[in-house]
Amino acid sequence: MLKSLKQLLRTPVKAVLFFLLMTAATALLVLGANLWAQTQAQMDAVEKQFTTLGTVEQKPNRTQMRTGWDAADGAYYSEAEPVYDSVISADVLDFDGANYLKAPEKRPYYLADLQGLAVRNGGTALFYPVVEFTPAETAVPDHPIKVYVQRFLYPEAENQNNEYEIYVCDHWTENPAPLEAGKTYVAYTNVIVNHHENAKSSIEYALIAAERSTQCDAGGNLLESDMQTRTFDEVTAGFYETERGQYWLELSKALSMWDTTAPVLPVTDTALLPSFHDRTVYVREGRTFSAEDLENGAAVCLVSEEFARKNGLSIGDKVELPLYGVNEKDSPHRTFGDGSGLRTFSLLNAQNRAYTSFWTAKYEIIGTYYSVGTYGKPAGSIEMALNLFLIPANSVKADFAGNIVDSGPMQRATTSFQIPNGTIDDYMAAYNRNVPAEVRENLEITFDDNGYSQIIGGLLNMRYVAIILFAAGLLSALAILVLLLYFFIVKQKKRTAIERSLGMSKAQCRVSLMAGILVLALVASVIGVGIGAVLLQSDVLTGTAQSETEEIDTTFSIWAKGQTEVTEPETDATVPVAVYVFIPVCLLVFIFLLSLVLVNRNLKTEPILLLSGKGE
Numbered sequence: 001m002l003k004s005l006k007q008l009l010r011t012p013v014k015a016v017l018f019f020l021l022m023t024a025a026t027a028l029l030v031l032g033a034n035l036w037a038q039t040q041a042q043m044d045a046v047e048k049q050f051t052t053l054g055t056v057e058q059k060p061n062r063t064q065m066r067t068g069w070d071a072a073d074g075a076y077y078s079e080a081e082p083v084y085d086s087v088i089s090a091d092v093l094d095f096d097g098a099n100y101l102k103a104p105e106k107r108p109y110y111l112a113d114l115q116g117l118a119v120r121n122g123g124t125a126l127f128y129p130v131v132e133f134t135p136a137e138t139a140v141p142d143h144p145i146k147v148y149v150q151r152f153l154y155p156e157a158e159n160q161n162n163e164y165e166i167y168v169c170d171h172w173t174e175n176p177a178p179l180e181a182g183k184t185y186v187a188y189t190n191v192i193v194n195h196h197e198n199a200k201s202s203i204e205y206a207l208i209a210a211e212r213s214t215q216c217d218a219g220g221n222l223l224e225s226d227m228q229t230r231t232f233d234e235v236t237a238g239f240y241e242t243e244r245g246q247y248w249l250e251l252s253k254a255l256s257m258w259d260t261t262a263p264v265l266p267v268t269d270t271a272l273l274p275s276f277h278d279r280t281v282y283v284r285e286g287r288t289f290s291a292e293d294l295e296n297g298a299a300v301c302l303v304s305e306e307f308a309r310k311n312g313l314s315i316g317d318k319v320e321l322p323l324y325g326v327n328e329k330d331s332p333h334r335t336f337g338d339g340s341g342l343r344t345f346s347l348l349n350a351q352n353r354a355y356t357s358f359w360t361a362k363y364e365i366i367g368t369y370y371s372v373g374t375y376g377k378p379a380g381s382i383e384m385a386l387n388l389f390l391i392p393a394n395s396v397k398a399d400f401a402g403n404i405v406d407s408g409p410m411q412r413a414t415t416s417f418q419i420p421n422g423t424i425d426d427y428m429a430a431y432n433r434n435v436p437a438e439v440r441e442n443l444e445i446t447f448d449d450n451g452y453s454q455i456i457g458g459l460l461n462m463r464y465v466a467i468i469l470f471a472a473g474l475l476s477a478l479a480i481l482v483l484l485l486y487f488f489i490v491k492q493k494k495r496t497a498i499e500r501s502l503g504m505s506k507a508q509c510r511v512s513l514m515a516g517i518l519v520l521a522l523v524a525s526v527i528g529v530g531i532g533a534v535l536l537q538s539d540v541l542t543g544t545a546q547s548e549t550e551e552i553d554t555t556f557s558i559w560a561k562g563q564t565e566v567t568e569p570e571t572d573a574t575v576p577v578a579v580y581v582f583i584p585v586c587l588l589v590f591i592f593l594l595s596l597v598l599v600n601r602n603l604k605t606e607p608i609l610l611l612s613g614k615g616e
Contacts, residue, residue, distance in 0.1 A: 019524050021480045026528025028473025036466035050452040053277045055416045057444045058409035061085045069174040072195040087409045097430030104417040109332045110264040111325035113257045130154040130252045132186045135179040141170040144204040154252035171206035187232040207231040214346045220407035223350035247352045254347035254354035263332035266393035272416045275381040286315040286367030297394030301363040307387045322357040326400045329408030336385035345406035359398040382413040525584035
């Protein structure tokens with residue numbers, strides 16, 4: 001071996017060049033391979049921690065103006081409202097090439113009457129009472145007139161004061177009918193600030209037109225109701241035994257239920273809820289639903305931290321949920337987002353009766369969720385609400401077709417689906433191919449991948465760099481080895497002939513030619529591995545990796561879990577030790593085999609021919 005090394009050193013320029021190039025090539029191979037492996041590990045971690053959510057909204061075909069009368073201004077007002085020619089079903093999104101991880105679903109929500117639990121402070125009773133009153137004088141209520149309260153049908157009071165004075169106004173009727181002194185009337189009212197000139201009271205009880213049912217059938221069609229839209233009725237003997245009188249009693253009953261009503265959202269997977277997807281809402285205590293809970297319809301639920309706190313509830317407690325209504329139009333946030341319970345649908349069915357429960361069960365609290373926002377209010381949410389219960393959709397095993405309080409088109413807050421990360425373009429291409437244009441023009445699909453596209457783009461760039469480094473190192477190593485082995489072995493035929501003429505065996509000749517090359521290659525590859533490891537940890541590369549993602553706001557990313565500091569996806573940062581061993585070993589094996597082949601070619605030629613020059 002020493003003689004072999006001495007022979008190499010007789011051509012120091014070639015030996016040093018071989019050593020330096022071999023070291024550089026090994027460093028490039030190690031650097032590229034490790035960077036490639038680490039980048040791939042990060043990409044795998046991102047793939048697991050990120051999801052791509054699509055939300056769907058049906059666009060209105062047009063808008064129309066709805067006019068109304070304002071008695072205080074003495075003028076009409078106009079409000080724009082959307083008009084839909086028809087409601088598009090989520091089934092149109094079931095097309096070839098969609099490749100859903102979770103198919104599109106349009107989520108309704110339930111109404112649950114939670115008697116005995118704190119739901120809303122004061123409910124709506126202070127602002128929307130149903131009152132019996134007697135006018136102080138005959139007058140047309142086109143302005144606030146004084147009346148004496150006989151009693152409140154809603155909210156019910158233990159001590160009814162007949163001398164209680166209020167001011168009522170048929171505020172939204174242009175030419176209201178007169179109210180006669182000495183007669184008793186009943187009306188549904190809204191307590192508002194009195195803006196009339198020469199007002200004798202700071203507030204007025206504005207009369208509201210009789211609440212018409214918004215009940216729909218299972219197909220989303222509005223059911224007809226025979227309720228006449230009067231703003232008040234005269235109360236006479238036996239009035240409450242009539243159909244009209246029953247309406248006021250049923251309305252009062254429904255409003256009383258509404259004061260203790262909380263929304264209940266059935267879910268097939270919390271990942272389909274936009275607020276859980278973007279981490280503005282997350283489970284902070286207990287656990288979320290398991291796959292078995294969702295599949296089997298377990299009687300378990302998630303509640304908000306605020307609701308649990310104000311009702312003294314803990315993980316493991318059970319809450320009875322009597323469900324009496326189903327809203328297939330809006331999300332819970334529309335009505336209960338801030339806890340006010342201001343609604344756009346009627347609490348009465350098409351028969352002018354309060355809804356009755358269609359499903360009752362006790363649900364065990366398995367976790368509490370936290371909403372990022374002021375005092376736990378889901379300010380950034382489009383579907384979550386205060387006091388909202390989340391339950392497995394399969395846990396409700398009753399038909400609710402007779403309890404649909406409202407129905408409407410798909411909205412971003414109610415309709416969503418999940419597709420594999422990085423396939424948005426593929427999905428939209430399939431969508432454009434398979435869904436008719438007249439349907440597409442009425443739908444708007446929005447995607448949210450939590451920044452996956454930006455982050456994966458940076459990681460892909462890093463992987464390209466790693467592949468280039470690895471390829472450059474590999475090609476360099478192969479070129480260097482082939483070239484230098486040519487000089488150190490192929491061009492040494494005469495040396496081989498001399499050694500054989502001096503009595504050396506073929507095995508000794510092999511050692512003479514190959515040992516020095518292998519030792520030099522081993523030292524060069526070991527040093528190259530060290531240089532590659534140092535470069536891998538250098539600020540140049542780590543700074544490059546960080547710069548790919550430093551502009552991305554991941555405050556609410558899936559891995560953040562409510563933290564205020566931005567963190568990166570958790571990956572196994574350990575450098576694969578096998579790379580440090582595998583690359584030098586592969587290089588040495590390649591050198592050994594190629595050298596052996598070349599030396600054996602030299603040995604096949606007879607020494608006498610080589611020395612005579614005829615074997616060249």
